[in-house]
Amino acid sequence: MGENGQVKPTAQPIYDELKKQILSGERAPGEPLRQDEIARQYGVSKIPVREALMKLEVDGFVLIRKNKGAIVREVSATEILNIMDIRVALECKALELSIPNMIASDIELAGKILDDYSKHSDPAQWSDMNLRFHHALYEPCSNPLLLRMISDLQQRIGPQLRLLVTTVTGLERPQAEHAAILEACRVGDGGKAVELLRKHIETTKKETAAKLRRIDKRI
Template identity: 35%
Template sequence: MKRSHLRLHDRSTLLERVVSRLREAILRREFQPGERLVQEELAEAMGVSRMPVREALRQLEKEGLVTLEPHKGAIVTPVTSDDIEEIYYLRSVLEAIAVERSLPHLTDDDKRMLGQLVEEMEQAVKREDAEQFIAKNAEFHRLIRKGCRWRRAHMILEMLWHGFPPHTPGMLPGQMERSQAEHKEMLELIESGDAKRLSEVIRKHILRTGEAFKEHLAQDE
């Protein structure tokens, strides 16, 4: 099967782009669960060497999207509705706690940076620049929970952030706009020091995204 639509025309940050393109193709069911991903075919389709494809498949294995099997190579792992529900529910609970505990310890510089990130995300929305929005969104979420002193909470959240959660703005129609409106509300609560309300808003923000992602995959199927 021809995969010419996968071809990459911009070689900057090559590995990240290969990972992103393959991740999106898997989540959009362009590759079916159980399908074998052949490095040579993917490299040719993308117009890259085998090395970034090989590294990308290793990264996708860490994210749970492929399984690397001896003598078979990479096999697409099914992403189920239960997987999405589990990841987003756990994130919503733990991140809400982390943010509530973090807010009293955020500095004025942290708050200024959060304001700057919200502005940069606003510009990304206007330009329809999903990659920039994704990068700034990840920075925003990490910074907003920075002040939480629970290191295990940070470790678990980083694990839950691996894979598709950061990339939903590039996959769900209207997600950047909805998320940005919620980010602005979060910023107002940070500036007012309302940790309880901030915790509730971020919990709903994550759960809403999870539900939207489940609906999106169901439509693709």
């Protein structure tokens, strides 16, 4: 890697693709990342592969074990809950900035997502709809950096853990809270909307923490 922490041009495509595969769940937590196999796949030497893996380790996606090679890094229960704490700060700020900029079509889009949300029974679809609903609320904030930070946090949890969180919370409680947040946005009550969002994420965190404790006891 260069002095600024960026990988060299030959390693960048490998870094980008491996990161994409990890975030999508195509490469599961704990899965080995063998340099020789990856090098053959991309038709390169092991050097750019090693550089890409080192950068992925710096960014928290990969764990390189001495004399054992690299594996996809697992997100710990503590990290999941810490990410939720950060979500509170970032997403509440995004919503605070969004509400003065919201127009009727923004409210209509979020409302349509909620309507579609309730028509599905698959938690995996709920997880996807949840992300879409929250993004619809935050997009009017007109702060691309803030939106990217929120998206990065959501992706870091990974699809499997997002599904776990969605399964734990179910449909009824989150949907009622989503509807209340959207109504506060519709009438322009920013203070109420932000407070409802804060409680929404904090409740989800508590439910997730309880589930993770039960999982740990079974292991």
